[in-house]
Amino acid sequence: xxIAGADDMDGKPEVRVGKTRNRGDVARLLFGNCWYMGQTTxxxxxxxxxxxxxxxxxxxxxxxxxxxxLGLLIKLGPLPLTNGWFALFSGISACPLTASLLKRxxxxxxxxxxxxxxxxxxxVVGRLALKIEGRGTFLIDLSRCWKEGCF
Numbered sequence: 001x002x003i004a005g006a007d008d009m010d011g012k013p014e015v016r017v018g019k020t021r022n023r024g025d026v027a028r029l030l031f032g033n034c035w036y037m038g039q040t041t042x043x044x045x046x047x048x049x050x051x052x053x054x055x056x057x058x059x060x061x062x063x064x065x066x067x068x069x070l071g072l073l074i075k076l077g078p079l080p081l082t083n084g085w086f087a088l089f090s091g092i093s094a095c096p097l098t099a100s101l102l103k104r105x106x107x108x109x110x111x112x113x114x115x116x117x118x119x120x121x122x123x124v125v126g127r128l129a130l131k132i133e134g135r136g137t138f139l140i141d142l143s144r145c146w147k148e149g150c151f
Contacts (some may be wrong), residue, residue: 051112054095055110057116058094058095059096059098060089060117061090061094061119062091062095063091063096064091065087065088065090065091065119065123066087066088066090066091066092066094066095067091068087068091069085069086069087069088069091070088071084072087073085080133081129082130082135085126086123086125086126086127086129087123089122090119090120090122090123091119093115094115094118094119094124
């Protein structure tokens with residue numbers, strides 16, 4: 001046990017068990033407050049930038065996949081089930097609004113990576129269903145993209 005220099009409200013010294021300094025405290029002691037604050041600011045800036053790009057990518061996936069799936073459903077009809085349902089559900093699963101509603105009403109919080117993995121899995125299952133049906137290939141044929149569209 002170590003006795004720190006600060007006193008409690010009742011006048012007794014504060015007692016800490018175990019380590020009293022973390023890595024940030026050591027960095028401040030060795031290099032000064034300016035260096036440590038710069039590292040923290042840089043880390044926070046990078047996290048905000050990453051979250052912003054993730055949020056934009058999620059909305060782009062929602063608009064492109066979800067909107068494309070809805071367009072296919074309107075154009076080709078709801079049957080067979082590969083006519084846009086997989087793209088629509090992939091877009092819905094990637095949507096940040098869906099994630100916030102899921103967290104608010106059910107208490108289930110999914111990370112961005114989990115939502116991306118679910119959306120990608122839905123697209124892969126849809127491509128596999130097209131292959132099994134015999135209406136397409138599993139991988140996208142890029143040579144036909146300019147003439148007919150990739151999806």
